[in-house]
Amino acid sequence: MGIALCKPERDAAAKNRQIETQIRIENQANKRKIKMLLLGISDSGKSTIVKQMRVNYCNGFNETEVVNAIFLIRNNIIDAFKHISLLILDSHIIKSDTEKVLLKLFAFESQKIEMMQEVDELRLINSIRVLECISVFFEHYSYHPMIPDNIHYFFPHLERIAVSEYMPTVEDLIHMRQTTLGVHEISFDYQTQTIRLIDVGGQKTERRKWIHFFEGVTAVMFVCSLSSFNQATEQEPNNAFAWETSLNKVQNKILVRSTGKAKQRPGMVNRLDESVDLFTSIRENNFLKSSNFMLFLNKIDLLGKKLETIQFVNHFPAYEQWITNDNSVQSVAEFIESMFREGLDADQKIYAHLTQATITTNIEYTFGLCCDVIFNKNIETLSLE
Ligand SMILES: Nc1nc2c(ncn2[C@@H]2O[C@H](COP(=O)(O)OP(=O)(O)OP(=O)(O)O)[C@@H](O)[C@H]2O)c(=O)[nH]1
Ligand SMILES: [Mg+2]
Numbered sequence: 001m002g003i004a005l006c007k008p009e010r011d012a013a014a015k016n017r018q019i020e021t022q023i024r025i026e027n028q029a030n031k032r033k034i035k036m037l038l039l040g041i042s043d044s045g046k047s048t049i050v051k052q053m054r055v056n057y058c059n060g061f062n063e064t065e066v067v068n069a070i071f072l073i074r075n076n077i078i079d080a081f082k083h084i085s086l087l088i089l090d091s092h093i094i095k096s097d098t099e100k101v102l103l104k105l106f107a108f109e110s111q112k113i114e115m116m117q118e119v120d121e122l123r124l125i126n127s128i129r130v131l132e133c134i135s136v137f138f139e140h141y142s143y144h145p146m147i148p149d150n151i152h153y154f155f156p157h158l159e160r161i162a163v164s165e166y167m168p169t170v171e172d173l174i175h176m177r178q179t180t181l182g183v184h185e186i187s188f189d190y191q192t193q194t195i196r197l198i199d200v201g202g203q204k205t206e207r208r209k210w211i212h213f214f215e216g217v218t219a220v221m222f223v224c225s226l227s228s229f230n231q232a233t234e235q236e237p238n239n240a241f242a243w244e245t246s247l248n249k250v251q252n253k254i255l256v257r258s259t260g261k262a263k264q265r266p267g268m269v270n271r272l273d274e275s276v277d278l279f280t281s282i283r284e285n286n287f288l289k290s291s292n293f294m295l296f297l298n299k300i301d302l303l304g305k306k307l308e309t310i311q312f313v314n315h316f317p318a319y320e321q322w323i324t325n326d327n328s329v330q331s332v333a334e335f336i337e338s339m340f341r342e343g344l345d346a347d348q349k350i351y352a353h354l355t356q357a358t359i360t361t362n363i364e365y366t367f368g369l370c371c372d373v374i375f376n377k378n379i380e381t382l383s384l385e
């Protein structure tokens with residue numbers, strides 16, 4: 001005989017059943033959705049792609065996000081001037097004593113500037129943007145690896161941005177940089193399907209969270225910044241792929257590629273090398289064996305700008321042996337793509353695309369191409385079952 005429950009207990013049990021049913025319904029619905037995962041190292045452009053999806057297929061950005069963006073964009077600008085000031089102070093660029101005072105303020109007390117009253121913050125941004133040494137810097141060192149990519153967009157717009165009545169445009173929001181922490185998901189309808197698009201943080205400390213989202217992934221969209229070829233990060237103790245060894249039983253391999261590796265710098269890891277190594281380890285992950293792999297070779301615009309003054313071969317000596325080693329965007333992009341394809345089995349297909357994630361139509365077009373492949377494959381799989 002069952003134990004009789006009093007009314008509050010009966011209500012609680014009914015509520016629990018209701019929640020469980022709801023979760024089951026949602027899980028079933030999620031299974032019917034196409035799950036896409038955006039992966040890649042930090043700053044490659046994953047969240048920028050999500051923003052473009054929101055512009056194209058959701059309702060764009062809400063009022064709160066736009067207001068928050070005012071502060072985030074100004075912080076992006078202050079952060080960029082911090083790095084620029086440090087470089088100028090350390091360089092031969094001529095600067096007057098008054099210029100030095102302002103440069104030192106941005107270089108060493110940028111956090112203080114961010115905490116100031118808006119009127120003071122704007123005054124300082126407007127004072128630094130017109131300095132002679134700043135224009136010299138942009139003329140000669142504009143694509144220095146320490147400079148955040150989005151300052152190339154924001155610098156010419158500073159007169160519009162550094163005013164108290166500033167309201168960010170959609171384009172400003174696309175270029176705004178906010179490091180992703182945790183995992184974020186958007187869901188939207190595309191043609192006849194519902195897509196779940198999952199964005200993760202690319203920093204090393206964030207990567208251990210990724211594995212929890214590897215089940216049932218239809219497509220991995222791996223994003224790599226082509227312009228990262230001259231950027232480096234500090235080497236960390238060898239535990240970056242701890243999630244892989246503990247959860248997926250894949251051996252941590254020393255990855256050797258014949259195509260190319262960056263010139264070694266003690267204690268530093270080239271960001272393009274880091275990206276290729278990460279891609280290889282993800283490609284070998286058992287959970288993702290049946291997923292489609294889309295490679296977004298992103299920031300093609302910045303690659304072009306950098307190659308105007310930087311010789312790619314100086315960073316990747318193996319490029320000397322490449323079929324065409326003429327420092328053109330096309331040739332360098334092909335070489336980089338080959339680095340990602342190194343060691344692929346004959347039956348492992350990777351669909352690579354050159355992208356500029358800051359251009360809405362470019363991402364709309366590329367996403368369309370990815371979906372054509374995914375949907376057609378789905379039809380093939382269904383007809384085989
Ligand atoms: N010029 C240019 N800038 C880009 C492009 N794609 C992204 N960016 C900029 O690069 C910066 C980093 O982009 P995010 O999308 O935040 O990078 P992420 O991969 O999400 O980085 P994490 O969240 O740290 O993993 C932003 O300021 C973007 O505006 C591109 O194709 N061209
Ligand atoms: Mg992000």
